[in-house]
Amino acid sequence: MSTPSIPQSPLHQDPVHGKVVAITGASSGIGEATALHLAAHGARLLLGARRRERLDALVARIREQGGEAVAQTVDVTRHDQVEAFVGAAVAHFGRLDVMVGNAGVMPLSPLDAGRVDE
Numbered sequence: 726m727s728t729p730s731i732p733q734s735p736l737h738q739d740p741v742h743g744k745v746v747a748i749t750g751a752s753s754g755i756g757e758a759t760a761l762h763l764a765a766h767g768a769r770l771l772l773g774a775r776r777r778e779r780l781d782a783l784v785a786r787i788r789e790q791g792g793e794a795v796a797q798t799v800d801v802t803r804h805d806q807v808e809a810f811v812g813a814a815v816a817h818f819g820r821l822d823v824m825v826g827n828a829g830v831m832p833l834s835p836l837d838a839g840r841v842d843e
């Protein structure tokens with residue numbers, strides 16, 4: 726997937742520009758793609774997941790393209806870590822505008838397996 730270079734459009738006209746956005750599950754897949762997309766629109770990003778090295782590589786890529794991002798490891802199954810993650814956004818950027826709770830896995834099963842508790 727190709728990512729537009731930053732800045733992509735007149736940023737002063739872009740409603741995303743300057744917004745502080747925290748994304749969980751940013752180390753791969755949809756979260757990573759969302760981070761690159763929002764960075765291209767001038768969002769200031771806090772990127773979270775468990776794999777630090779992947780987050781650091783993504784932060785480096787965004788900064789190389791002129792975007793703004795920081796990383797913090799977070800395991801979303803740990804309440805204390807999620808609180809610290811939100812706190813990191815406020816500590817670093819002064820506020821949090823949007824939280825993208827994307828981290829997770831998607832268990833697939835046939836409907837007739839009836840796994841309604843998952």
Ligand SMILES: NC(=O)c1ccc[n+]([C@@H]2O[C@H](COP(=O)([O-])OP(=O)(O)OC[C@H]3O[C@@H](n4cnc5c(N)ncnc54)[C@H](OP(=O)(O)O)[C@@H]3O)[C@@H](O)[C@H]2O)c1
Nearest residue numbers: 750751752753754755774775776799800801828829830831
């Ligand atoms: N792909 C689809 O077709 C699809 C469709 C509908 C819904 N979804 C949902 O969209 C979300 C992302 O899907 P994806 O396809 O992008 O999956 P993915 O590539 O496997 O990415 C999952 C992300 O979540 C992170 N993650 C997993 N467990 C975590 C935890 N306990 N704490 C923090 N981060 C965690 C992973 O990072 P680390 O391993 O580094 O922590 C990774 O960055 C999932 O919730 C999925 O259920 C996906």
